Amino acid sequence: DARVTQTPRHKVTEMGQEVTMRCQPILGHNTVFWYRQTMMQGLELLAYFRNRAPLDDSGMPKDRFSAEMPDATLATLKIQPSEPRDSAVYFCASGLSSSGNTIYFGEGSWLTVV
Amino acid sequence: GDSVTQMEGPVTLSEEAFLTINCTYTATGYPSLFWYVQYPGEGLQLLLKATKADDKGSNKGFEATYRKETTSFHLEKGSVQVSDSAVYFCALTQGGSEKLVFGKGMKLTVNP
Numbered sequence: 001d002a003r004v005t006q007t008p009r010h011k012v013t014e015m016g017q018e019v020t021m022r023c024q025p026i027l028g029h030n031t032v033f034w035y036r037q038t039m040m041q042g043l044e045l046l047a048y049f050r051n052r053a054p055l056d057d058s059g060m061p062k063d064r065f066s067a068e069m070p071d072a073t074l075a076t077l078k079i080q081p082s083e084p085r086d087s088a089v090y091f092c093a094s095g096l097s098s099s100g101n102t103i104y105f106g107e108g109s110w111l112t113v114v
Numbered sequence: 115g116d117s118v119t120q121m122e123g124p125v126t127l128s129e130e131a132f133l134t135i136n137c138t139y140t141a142t143g144y145p146s147l148f149w150y151v152q153y154p155g156e157g158l159q160l161l162l163k164a165t166k167a168d169d170k171g172s173n174k175g176f177e178a179t180y181r182k183e184t185t186s187f188h189l190e191k192g193s194v195q196v197s198d199s200a201v202y203f204c205a206l207t208q209g210g211s212e213k214l215v216f217g218k219g220m221k222l223t224v225n226p
Contacts, residue, residue, distance in 0.1 A: 004157075031212050043203065043216040056213065091157055095212050103212060105150075105157035 002026045004106035006092050012112045018080040021109045024073055025094030032075045033093040033103060034060075034067055043091075049075065050097060082113045116141040120204045120217035127194055127224050135189040135220050137178075137204035145206040147171075147180055147187040148214065152201040161189075161202070194224045 005024040013019055025032050034046040047057040047067035057067060064086075066078045079086055089110050095103035120137040127133060139145060146165045150158040162171030167182035178189045187204060204217040 033213070042218040043214075045213060045215075048213055050212075093158075097212060102160055102163065103214065105159070107155075107157045 002104075004092055004094050004104055006090075006106035006109050008109055009107065010110045012114065013082055015083055015113055016081045017113075018078065019082045019086075019111060019113075020079075021077045021090050021092075021111070023075040023077075023092030023094075023106060025075065025092070026104060027073070029094035029096050029104075030072075031095045031097050031103065032069060033091075033095075034075070034077050035091040035093065035105075037089040037091060037108070038087075046077070046090075079111075082111075084113045087112050116145065116206060116208050116215050118204050118206055118215055118217035120202075121220050122218050124221040124223065127222065129196055129224055129226050130193045131224075133189070133191040133194045133198075133222070135202055135204075135222075137187045137189065137217060139185050139187065139204075139206050141185075141206055141208055143209055144182075145208045147178070148205040148207070149176070149178055149187070149189050150203040150205060150216075152203065152219070154200070158203065194222075196224050196226055198222060199224045 007022045032049045036044050046060040048055050052069040069075045089108040091108045093103045093105045117140045148163045149161040151161045152158045162173040164171040164180035170179045176191045201219045201221045203219045205214045
């Protein structure tokens with residue numbers, strides 16, 4: 001059963017620390033998304049890759065966030081330094097650009113910054 | 115820009131009640147429309163979708179019809195179950211893009 005895998009599932013860290021979240025997209029998928037979910041803002045798109053190239057990161061705070069795809073099987077989202085307002089659930093999703101727009105979500109990384 | 119507006123709830127229903135969750139959208143062109151569901155502690159799962167006007171998406175007893183004239187994609191189910199308790203998100207993509215624009219989500223609780 002193919003699925004998007006995210007690590008860590010849960011992370012508690014202190015303000016100022018670096019946080020790295022990892023995502024393994026479904027094998028063969030060529031689009032990858034990072035979304036952030038909070039009670040106040042709902043689901044926000046942070047970054048979007050196609051064939052490992054960043055297409056849109058306009059929703060991502062550039063001063064502290066960065067997103068990369070070192071290879072087709074790994075996407076990373078890094079926060080440095082982390083702040084309490086970054087506490088949220090971060091979802092990775094992947095899709096195949098020829099499949100009629102259906103994308104599949106991972107179970108999320110639940111981040112708490114204290 | 116493109117946007118989705120949906121009922122935010124929370125909503126509590128009794129088992130076997132009828133469910134409607136309203137969703138309207140603002141978009142240029144002809145978006146594809148989606149309903150995603152998020153069960154507690156899990157990621158989002160695609161529930162159903164429609165890619166052109168008058169299409170009806172259906173899955174697990176849920177239905178939604180793409181209404182271009184009212185720019186709506188309301189979700190309905192005739193008889194909800196306790197297992198339908200979840201957060202429901204309406205979303206769209208535009209012009210062949212895979213980027214999903216989500217509504218705020220609506221939490222549904224179904225009591226026995």
